Amino acid sequence: MSNLTLKDIEELLRKGNKEQIEEAIDSIHPADILEIIHDHPDHADLILSKLPNDMIADIIEEEDDEDDQYTLLTSLLKDRQREILDEMSDDELADIVGELDEEEKSQVLSNLDHDDKQTIENLLTYDPETAGGLMTTDYISIRAKNTVLDTLNYLHSASLEDLPKYYLYVVDKDGILKGVVSLRDIVESSFDTPILDITNENVKTINYLEDQEDVAKTFMKYSFIMMPVVDDENRMLGIIEIDDIMDVIEDETTEDINLMAGMSGEERVDSTLIESYISRVPWLIVNLATAVMAAAVVDKFSGTIAKVVSLASIMSIVTGMGGNAGTQSLTILVRGLSLGEIDRDNALKIFFKEVGVGLLTGITIGIFVGLGSWWFAHNPWFGLVAALAMILNMVAANIAGYLVPVVLRKCHIDPALASGVFVTTVTDCLGFLFFLGLATLFLPLLVQ
């Protein structure tokens, strides 16, 4: 077995001639060539010039970033562009075209033949974050009256090449989906078996309007690798494959993680300076407003601080620890919500658990903080104030960590949305209030 390493492939592509490459091309994965082009962008033109059109189409499809896909495409000669567009799957094409400005869009569309152009324009009418926007219309539909042998012969026909074939869809003359036949069932059944006998009529479908996050959940639940997309009349529109779902899951997870930290869902590590600035500064400004609220709480107690300056050193421990506890609770809740693990049945149980965790961690940390503060201020009352404030703030932190995402979800807002900012607002304001408020109550005992 000649297992080619990335280095072998790179050498072959750079130094080999077209014939040598042609011979080896079947054992090279497009994702590997894409990686080589990414690592050596200056060799891209040379490498692309030696590759056959269908491989270039595959490489462009492997590229995740639509802008880079377009750049790859336009780096080719005009007449090659047309042939490569022809080889590409329609959902990938629609994704690229959807990201282009009007001029580029019409330029690409003008390179397509009439049928493809119509398919793409049709796919572009779907919201890209729904099932319709994810699906491809490249699938195989068959009629129920055939046998396994008929179907195998049909599959041998060359025009079906490259279509995903794990499942075949049985439709009637109006295109209404009647059932699904897996390729497994076909190869497992004797040649004279009627297709109808191995058709599963209770096929799980996805409505074209369904949000991509829900589509991903359905794929996860049933462990499917392919699912049919239908309209409200159960007319088959297309299919979604698992690799598109994996991209959706990756994107949605990154979006959640970003939102929790108070950033735009679109920011990535390779975003530009300006993109990152625009992604982050809005929530920093919101956060500033909430920080001012916390500062205002402190200011209300400036008289107390003036009398016992060491309160200023300890108070940030109370708020900081609360912030951390709140973030822990929030993180568990947001992730649980996004994985669909929280429902009416267990919501209350989780709430009380969070309150319990807040109490237990609050008592644990409160004992440390109390003893430390006692030692620091040489005053047991100082320790008591710190410990009580710590316990109260930890419980408040966990309640906020639970309530913020749950309330956001109730309001149909993404529960991850800057929930970190909201939770730390609660822990900062309440932390200062508990600590400085208690200190003010106990003031005569603290200033001894």
Place this chain on the structure above:
Amino acid sequence: MSNLTLKDIEELLRKGNKEQIEEAIDSIHPADILEIIHDHPDHADLILSKLPNDMIADIIEEEDDEDDQYTLLTSLLKDRQREILDEMSDDELADIVGELDEEEKSQVLSNLDHDDKQTIENLLTYDPETAGGLMTTDYISIRAKNTVLDTLNYLHSASLEDLPKYYLYVVDKDGILKGVVSLRDIVESSFDTPILDITNENVKTINYLEDQEDVAKTFMKYSFIMMPVVDDENRMLGIIEIDDIMDVIEDETTEDINLMAGMSGEERVDSTLIESYISRVPWLIVNLATAVMAAAVVDKFSGTIAKVVSLASIMSIVTGMGGNAGTQSLTILVRGLSLGEIDRDNALKIFFKEVGVGLLTGITIGIFVGLGSWWFAHNPWFGLVAALAMILNMVAANIAGYLVPVVLRKCHIDPALASGVFVTTVTDCLGFLFFLGLATLFLPLLVQ
């Protein structure tokens, strides 16, 4: 088409008799039955008693939680247990058995026939977080000398039922992997095609020792739905399927998110109170130590605060905003590292971008904070101190957000590990230092 809703299925399972259920069983997905059992745990025994063994095996395989799998299994009569274990795939069985204590383990193993028992004991020798721990030995291997027709006839043999069949693996007599044939190629090729002609010899393999996170990355890169696992001599050991990879991705992502927030990677929303407490309290204690460091910084400047008490109100704005900016930067970096988007080529560029973002957001927020503090203290110098400290701390925050995960990665520690705690330590300590240090420098101008 009789598309059964969850409610239909529930009614059928609860009220139907064995025969009615038997008839409909092919159009019911085990994941749906599992959902019904989860929603109505009190009906579980009744429902299970009416279902055939292979369906129960499928339902147990759908359950993600190994403890719940075991509970489901043991809720059945002893003689049924044996039959159901027989129906289950070996990787799932190994996962369950791996989670049991010694007594339960030997009880389950004693219920298996000799061959299965050996397979499971063999699978248990692999680290569960590696390719070996993920794989199943249920795959189909064929010999290269056959034709497509021979192979189809072989696949028709009943004993192969339920084995995943998207890819068939060509091995020699020593079990050395020679190539892969996709089911697509088989159905696309005429019956007399020799298998050798459609065998891809350059098959991508996974070494059994490979970490599951790397395995997931390989699946993502190549969009595979199944990959073979081999030993160092390229001997075929098993296969990994995409649905196991999706579980890995979900778990690894949750683990990353948890670690970033300073929790155990294993905590979930349904963890018990004690599990959550044990998961969270260690990092809270670490965080307490770092909070004490920050408090010590404040304490060093207590003389300054005593003279200008309003510093105590503003200082938490400087640290809090820094903490948020640091978390943003950290979040982008940790996610980028875990998706493999950061390498030697772009690391420096990303570093300078983060510094730039810190500077830009620092100036933006610094202007607000400076003007606000000026107004608050009726003193432009107060505003200047706050603005400068804000800018310095934002830049420090973004540098810390970059360096903490990158350094952890360099030390072969998971970059997500409590990195939030480390970053806020930096922003708290430096924030207080910058602000109170500058205030001390400018003290004569502030006490006017």
